[in-house]
Amino acid sequence: MYLDIGNALGGSPGLTEDTLDHLDERVGIAHERIEQGRADNEHGYAALNLPKTVDTDAIRAAVEPFGTPEAVLTVGIGGSALGAATISAALADQTDVEAHFLDNVDPEDTAELLDSLPLDDTVVNVVSRSGTTAETLSNFLVVREAMADAGVDWTEQTFVTTGDDGNLRDLADTHDLQSLNVPEGVPGRFSAISTVGLACAALQGLDIEGVVAGAQTAMNDLSGSLYESPAYAYGAVCYGLAERGALTNAMMPYAESLEYFAEWFAQLWAESLGKEQVGQTPARALGATDQHSQLQLYRAGPRDKLVTLVRPREREDIDIPETDLEGLFYLGGSGLGDLLDAEFEATEASLAAEGRPNVRIEIDTVDAENIGELLYAMEAATVIYGELAGLSTFTQPAVEWGKKAARGLLGGGDFAEAEAVADKRTFEIE
Numbered sequence: 001m002y003l004d005i006g007n008a009l010g011g012s013p014g015l016t017e018d019t020l021d022h023l024d025e026r027v028g029i030a031h032e033r034i035e036q037g038r039a040d041n042e043h044g045y046a047a048l049n050l051p052k053t054v055d056t057d058a059i060r061a062a063v064e065p066f067g068t069p070e071a072v073l074t075v076g077i078g079g080s081a082l083g084a085a086t087i088s089a090a091l092a093d094q095t096d097v098e099a100h101f102l103d104n105v106d107p108e109d110t111a112e113l114l115d116s117l118p119l120d121d122t123v124v125n126v127v128s129r130s131g132t133t134a135e136t137l138s139n140f141l142v143v144r145e146a147m148a149d150a151g152v153d154w155t156e157q158t159f160v161t162t163g164d165d166g167n168l169r170d171l172a173d174t175h176d177l178q179s180l181n182v183p184e185g186v187p188g189r190f191s192a193i194s195t196v197g198l199a200c201a202a203l204q205g206l207d208i209e210g211v212v213a214g215a216q217t218a219m220n221d222l223s224g225s226l227y228e229s230p231a232y233a234y235g236a237v238c239y240g241l242a243e244r245g246a247l248t249n250a251m252m253p254y255a256e257s258l259e260y261f262a263e264w265f266a267q268l269w270a271e272s273l274g275k276e277q278v279g280q281t282p283a284r285a286l287g288a289t290d291q292h293s294q295l296q297l298y299r300a301g302p303r304d305k306l307v308t309l310v311r312p313r314e315r316e317d318i319d320i321p322e323t324d325l326e327g328l329f330y331l332g333g334s335g336l337g338d339l340l341d342a343e344f345e346a347t348e349a350s351l352a353a354e355g356r357p358n359v360r361i362e363i364d365t366v367d368a369e370n371i372g373e374l375l376y377a378m379e380a381a382t383v384i385y386g387e388l389a390g391l392s393t394f395t396q397p398a399v400e401w402g403k404k405a406a407r408g409l410l411g412g413g414d415f416a417e418a419e420a421v422a423d424k425r426t427f428e429i430e
């Protein structure tokens, strides 16, 4: 992974080289805290040990009985789906096994997906750390019924990844389902490089060992100085810019295969760093598409944003045929990838020209090692940002109120907040 922070300096908001040096001193202190947490396998910090602790042999052994299905349907939500989705999307061109993700409870979407799947040759990969998440369990019950209606023995085609106890663990034990445990002490949004994020890829026959090797590369780069660690440099620069008013971080990969990565990053960044009335809002963007959408705001709106531009240095290309179309002759002879790269560089320069801070992250190519390195680096960047900001990076208490209220509204518990929701102020405009 290559990081260029040149365009984070001197802009408005912007950092200076003195600021970087000051941040570097603080990174050194934070690194000591992180290393202690890792050594003690403390909750949350344990995530940064996953390249060493994940057992890819055990993952492969657990999915081996399923052979090579036509499709894998992952039923989960948040970190229990997005890590797997990011890896599968990044490596989709390396497998014939389709990966589908059910991480919402939209009945029309669920119905359409179930109608499209070859349920007799689909492995259902149900993932939930708690085993109690309403969306995941509801979707699983619907999928299980659809399998039964299709005459499929769901117990033969269901794989479970969950904690030591809870509904899903009970289900796996009762029906003797193939299963794996979620990693101890690792919040879902940090679990991509684990059973949670790798089981789906293993079912697809993808190179999970390569993903872990890439993560190991990023882990080996962790150091007490931001000048020696791209992950820590990124986290520190994001923090420094947030402290100076960049309260949005637009994650803008220039590769369709990395679109899920931006969605995964959004949960990681928001759920980890949005605490105690502070935090940097992750905006999901995609290049070049959002040059015709959000770029106007990024370049000419409030000076409250950082744009993170991500691309692979190598990608397959498609030649653009020669043309005599008025004013478009220059496109002929180039490739679509050449155009995408030119647009990446033009966007970067366009933002810099207006003093809009931006950071360049490049990976060699979108493959197992590089996606593993990128995922781990972003996780480490999140941890260092949380340390610098003095936050409880590994908790997410603010999401509980809504969960309880939803459960109360469905009659799943006597919960005062449900009434509060029911009595919410209305001001309808017809």
Ligand SMILES: O=P(O)(O)OC[C@H]1O[C@](O)(CO)[C@@H](O)[C@@H]1O
Residues within 6 Å of the ligand: 077, 078, 079, 080, 127, 128, 129, 130, 131, 132, 133, 136, 187, 188, 189, 271, 396, 399
């Ligand atoms: O894996 P579980 O327990 O189903 O949780 C799913 C997601 O819900 C959250 O707990 C937030 O509600 C996320 O942190 C987590 O990734």
